[in-house]
Amino acid sequence: MTPEPTSTVRMSYREACRQAIREALHSDPRSFVMGEDVGKYGGCYAVTKGLLEEFGPQRIIDVPLAENGFTGIGVGAAVAGLRPIVEIMTCNFSLLALDQIMNNAATLSHMSGGQFAVPLVIRMATGGGRQLAAQHSHSLEGWYAHIPGLKVLTPATVEDARHMLAAALADPNPVLLFEHIVLYNAEGDLDPAVTAVDIVHAKVRRQGRDVSLITYGNSLPKCLTAADRLATDGIDAEVIDLRVLRPLDMATVTASVARTHRAVIVDEGWKSGSLSAEIAARLAEDALYELDAPVRRICSREVPVPYAMHLEEATLPSIEAIVTATQALVHPR
Amino acid sequence: MPDFTMPALGADMETGKVVEWRVKPGDTIRSGDVVAVVETHKGAIDVECFLDGVISDLVPLGVDLPVGAVLARVGGPEVTRTAVERARISPAARSRALELGLPLDSLHSANANGIVTLADVESAAAPRPKASFDPALMRQAIAAAMGRSKREIPHYYLSSTVDFGAAQAWLDDWNLAHEPIDRLLPAVLLLKATAVALTKVPQLNGFYENGAYKPASAIHLGWAVALRGGGLVAPAIHDADHKTLPELMGALRDLVQRARAGGLRSSELSDPTITVTSLGDRGAESVLGVIYPPQVAIVGFGRVVQRPWVVDAQVVQRPIVTVSLAADHRVSDGHVGGQLLAAIDSALQRPDGL
Numbered sequence: 001m002t003p004e005p006t007s008t009v010r011m012s013y014r015e016a017c018r019q020a021i022r023e024a025l026h027s028d029p030r031s032f033v034m035g036e037d038v039g040k041y042g043g044c045y046a047v048t049k050g051l052l053e054e055f056g057p058q059r060i061i062d063v064p065l066a067e068n069g070f071t072g073i074g075v076g077a078a079v080a081g082l083r084p085i086v087e088i089m090t091c092n093f094s095l096l097a098l099d100q101i102m103n104n105a106a107t108l109s110h111m112s113g114g115q116f117a118v119p120l121v122i123r124m125a126t127g128g129g130r131q132l133a134a135q136h137s138h139s140l141e142g143w144y145a146h147i148p149g150l151k152v153l154t155p156a157t158v159e160d161a162r163h164m165l166a167a168a169l170a171d172p173n174p175v176l177l178f179e180h181i182v183l184y185n186a187e188g189d190l191d192p193a194v195t196a197v198d199i200v201h202a203k204v205r206r207q208g209r210d211v212s213l214i215t216y217g218n219s220l221p222k223c224l225t226a227a228d229r230l231a232t233d234g235i236d237a238e239v240i241d242l243r244v245l246r247p248l249d250m251a252t253v254t255a256s257v258a259r260t261h262r263a264v265i266v267d268e269g270w271k272s273g274s275l276s277a278e279i280a281a282r283l284a285e286d287a288l289y290e291l292d293a294p295v296r297r298i299c300s301r302e303v304p305v306p307y308a309m310h311l312e313e314a315t316l317p318s319i320e321a322i323v324t325a326t327q328a329l330v331h332p333r
Numbered sequence: 334m335p336d337f338t339m340p341a342l343g344a345d346m347e348t349g350k351v352v353e354w355r356v357k358p359g360d361t362i363r364s365g366d367v368v369a370v371v372e373t374h375k376g377a378i379d380v381e382c383f384l385d386g387v388i389s390d391l392v393p394l395g396v397d398l399p400v401g402a403v404l405a406r407v408g409g410p411e412v413t414r415t416a417v418e419r420a421r422i423s424p425a426a427r428s429r430a431l432e433l434g435l436p437l438d439s440l441h442s443a444n445a446n447g448i449v450t451l452a453d454v455e456s457a458a459a460p461r462p463k464a465s466f467d468p469a470l471m472r473q474a475i476a477a478a479m480g481r482s483k484r485e486i487p488h489y490y491l492s493s494t495v496d497f498g499a500a501q502a503w504l505d506d507w508n509l510a511h512e513p514i515d516r517l518l519p520a521v522l523l524l525k526a527t528a529v530a531l532t533k534v535p536q537l538n539g540f541y542e543n544g545a546y547k548p549a550s551a552i553h554l555g556w557a558v559a560l561r562g563g564g565l566v567a568p569a570i571h572d573a574d575h576k577t578l579p580e581l582m583g584a585l586r587d588l589v590q591r592a593r594a595g596g597l598r599s600s601e602l603s604d605p606t607i608t609v610t611s612l613g614d615r616g617a618e619s620v621l622g623v624i625y626p627p628q629v630a631i632v633g634f635g636r637v638v639q640r641p642w643v644v645d646a647q648v649v650q651r652p653i654v655t656v657s658l659a660a661d662h663r664v665s666d667g668h669v670g671g672q673l674l675a676a677i678d679s680a681l682q683r684p685d686g687l
Contacts, residue, residue: 261425261451289428292451332446 008189013155016162016190017047017123017179021085024169025055028083031169032059034070035087035123044089045125045184071097071122075104075174078120083169088124090132091140091178105174106149117172121165126154127218127268128316129182134304137312139268141178141217142275145245151175152245153199156220158188160243163197171199180218199244202252208238210330212256214279215266216242219298219317223266226322233323235330245275253279254287261292264326266317271299293332296325337382337405339398342373342602344626345478348397349373351404355441358389362407366441367598369404374467374474375566380599382407422449429454471564479623486541489667490621492657493674495681496644497637500526501652503684520611521581523634523654525687527609528552528573530676536665537630537658537673538606546629546664555605555625556585558592566592567608567625568601578687612636619655629661630670632677 011019024031033048033055039062042049052060063070067088074086088094094101101122108116128137145152153168153175155161161179168175205220206227213223220241227237238256242248257263263283267276276297283295301315339349353370362368367379368388382388384407391405392398420437422430426449430437433454440449440457500522508516531538531552539548552574555567568591570576570584591597608625611634620633635655642651656677660670680687 261423288424290425292423292425293448332444332448 008191010187011158011162011190012184013158013161013179013186013188014045014047014184016158016188017165017184018049018051020162020165021048021051022054024083024085024165025051025059028169030081031083031085032061032077033085033087034061034063034074036063036065036070036089038062038087043087045179045181047123047179047184048087067093067096068100071100072104074120074122075100075108075118078105078118078174079108079116084120085165085169086120086122088122090136090181091124091126092135092138094122094124094140101144101150101174101176102147106147109173110149118174119169119172120174121168121177122174123165123177123179125181126178127180127182128300128305128312129218131307131309131312132181133307137181137305139217139300141176141245142267142269142278144176145248145275145278147246149173150246151199152178154178154180154216154243154245156180156183156217156241156243157205158186158190159194160197162190163194164199167197167199175199178217182218183221186221200249202240202242202244202249204238204252204256205241206237206239208236208260210236210260211262211264211326212238212240212253212260213264213266213322213326214240214242214253214256216245216275217268219266219268222317222319223322226319226326229319229323230326233327235326237326248279248282250279250282250286254283254290257283257287258290261290262329263291264296264298264322264329266298266322268300268317270302271297272302274299293329296329298322298325335384335386335407336403337368337384337388337407339371339400339402339404340380340599340603341400342371342375342378342599343474343478344481345474346373346375346400348399350397351392351394352377353394354391355379356388356391357443357445358391359445360388360442360447362386362388371599374470375597375602376595378597378599378602420449421447423451426451426454430457433458468560468563471560475565478625482623482626486624486626487662488624488659489662489670490657490659491667491670491674492619492621492655493678495654495656495678496642497652497654497681498642500681500684501637515579517578517582518585519637520613520634521578521585522681522684522687523611524554524556524570524573524581524585524609525576525578526677526680527607527632528554528576529680529687530673531607532574533676534669534673536669537660539629539664540606540627541629541661541664542627549606551606553604553606555608555628556588557608557610558589561593566597566602567605567610568592568597569604569606571601571604607632610634619657621657622659624659624661629664630673631659632673633657633659 037044038048039052039060074084077084105118105120108118127139153164155164215223223239227239230237240256265276265279280295298317298321306312349371351369352372356368364383364385368382369380370377371380386407388405388407442449535548551572553569553571554573557567608631616636619635622631622633624631637652637654640653641648658670
C-alpha cells in the first residue's frame with residue numbers, strides 16, 4: 001500500500017490555532033470556547049474569527065471582563081464533564097484568575113484524592129514585540145511552570161500550534177497554552193502526514209556540535225536565525241525547543257549538553273527566578289561534569305516592557321545578543 | 334623584557350624548528366613550563382622556558398632558526414602561583430582528565446581567558462606529533478659533534494678492571510626480595526657509583542668553554558641511549574647523586590622510553606655534566622668513549638663477564654667489569670682520572686652504601 005502523496009500546506013500560526021480549535025469543536029461536542037471578545041469581535045488576536053458564525057453562541061461564548069469568574073466557570077464545567085477552552089486575552093490578565101488556576105484547577109485532583117479531574121485548557125497570549133506596553137507584553141509562562149498540577153505548553157511552530165490543543169484537551173489535567181503574540185503572523189509549512197504531536201518532549205530543531213541554544217516560544221526563531229549566523233563564524237549550534245515548560249524534558253536538554261558541552265538559555269522572561277534559572281540550576285545539578293563553559297542566559301531586561309519601539313527592542317532578547325554571547329562562550333577572548 | 338631563545342640541545346645542534354606552541358601570547362608561564370615543541374635531529378623535544386611572566390611575540394611554526402634566536406618574549410608582572418590558587422579547569426575538562434589519568438597540573442589552556450577546557454585535555458591526551466626523525470640527519474649530527482670532539486679535545490684514556498662480585502650479590506638479594514616491577518638493573522649501581530665518585534672528584538664534572546674549565550654545580554649524568562632506528566642520545570638524569578637506587582631505576586626507565594618514543598625535554602638534552610655509557614650484557618668488554626663537548630669526560634662500563642680472579646691468594650670465579658674513562662687533558666691529568674676510577678671501584682665494593 002502506498003501512502004497517498006501529500007504536499008505541505010503553508011499556514012500562519014494564527015490559522016493553525018484556529019484550525020486546532022475548529023477540529024476540537026467538530027470532534028467533541030463537550031468542547032466550547034469561552035473568553036473576552038472571542039465571539040463577535042473574533043478574538044483580540046483574531047484567532048477565533050468566524051467561529052461564532054460556524055458554531056453559534058452556545059459554543060463560542062463572549063464573557064465580561066472578569067477573568068477570575070469565567071476561569072472559575074471553566075474549572076466547574078471541566079469538573080462537570082465538559083471540555084472548556086478558556087481564552088485569556090494576555091497572560092498579564094491571567095493574574096486576575098490566578099486563584100482559580102492555582103487554588104482550584106491545579107489542586108482539585110489532589111484535594112479530592114483523585115475523585116475530580118479538571119480537564120481544562122486555558123489559552124493565553126504571551127510575550128512582547130508588538131508595542132503593547134507594560135500591561136500586555138510580559139512573559140509569565142515561567143511563573144506557571146512553578147505550579148505542580150499544571151502542564152505548561154509553549155507552541156513555537158505552526159505544527160505545534162496546529163496539534164498541541166488536541167493533546168491538551170485529551171489530558172485529564174489542566175493545561176495552559178501560551179501563544180506568543182509575535183508568532184501569530186509567522187507562517188510555516190504543515191505536513192499533512194503529521195496528525196498529532198506529543199506534549200511530553202522537547203525537540204532538537206537544529207543539530208549542532210558546539211553549543212546548545214535552549215529556548216521556547218518566540219525565542220526559537222531568533223535562536224534558529226542566530227544559529228545560521230553562527231554557522232558562518234564556524235560555530236555549529238544545536239537548537240532545542242523546550243515546547244513543554246512543565247514538566248520539563250530535561251533528558252533531551254542534558255543529552256544535548258552532553259554532546260555540545262556548552263549551554264545558552266534564551267528565555268523572554270525576566271532573568272531573576274525564571275525558567276532559565278531553573279534549567280541552569282538543573283544543569284548544574286545533573287550535568288555539571290558535561291559543562292565545558294559556564295551556562296549563559298539571554299533574558300529580557302529586568303524592567304516593565306516599554307512601549308517605545310526602540311526601547312522595547314532593547315529590552316527583549318535579540319538575535320545579536322544570542323550571537324554575541326554564544327561566540328564569547330565558544331571562543332572566549 | 335627577557336627573551337626566550339632557541340636552546341642548544343647539545344653541542345651538535347645548530348638550528349631548530351618550533352613545530353608546536355604549548356602556550357599562547359598572553360599566557361602566564363612559570364619557570365620550567367614546557368612552552369614549545371622543537372624539532373631537531375634528535376626528534377621532537379619538549380622545550381622548557383626558565384622564565385616567569387607573560388609570554389608574547391611567538392615566532393611562527395615551522396621556520397628553521399639558529400640556536401640563540403629569539404623565539405618569544407617573556408615579561409609583564411611576575412606571577413607567582415600559590416598552592417591555594419585553584420586551577421581554572423572546566424568541569425567537563427576536569428572529569429575527562431580524570432578519565433584519561435592526566436594530572437590536572439599538566440594541563441595548559443589554549444584559550445585567551447586561561448581556562449582549561451575539554452579541547453585542551455584532548456590535545457594533551459592526543460599522541461604527540463611525531464616530528465620527522467631522520468636517522469641520516471642524526472648520523473650527520475653525531476659525525477659533526479664527534480668530529481669536533483676528536484679535533485679539539487686531547488683525550489686521554491684510563492681503564493680499570495673491577496670486581497663486580499659484591500655489587501652482583503647485593504643486586505641478586507634485592508631482586509629476590511622485590512616484585513619484578515621494583516627490581517634493579519646493574520646499570521643503576523654503575524650510575525650511582527659514578528655519581529658518588531664524582532662528588533669526590535669534581536674536576537671531571539663540568540664544561541670546557543672559552544678556554545677554561547667550569548665545574549658544574551650539580552651532577553647530571555648523561556645516559557647514552559641507543560635508538561632503535563640507529564643513532565644515539567645521552568639525556569640527563571638530573572642530580573643522580575641525590576637519587577636513591579629505586580629512583581634512579583625509575584628515572585632510567587622513563588628516560589629510555591621517552592628517548593625512543595619522543596618527548597625528551599630540552600633541559601635533559603642541555604644539562605648533562607658528564608656522559609656515562611654502559612654496553613650492557615650483549616656489549617663488548619670495554620669501551621673507550623669519545624667526549625661529548627663541552628663536557629670533559631665520559632665514563633664507560635663494559636659487559637659484566639665471569640673471569641678467574643685472585644681473592645686472598647686463591648683463584649676464584651668472579652663477575653668482572655671493565656670501567657674506562659676518556660677525559661679532556663686540557664682540564665685534568667691521568668692522576669685525577671685514576672682517582673675517579675678508584676672511587677667508582679670503591680663504591681661498587683660497598684653496594685650497601687649506594
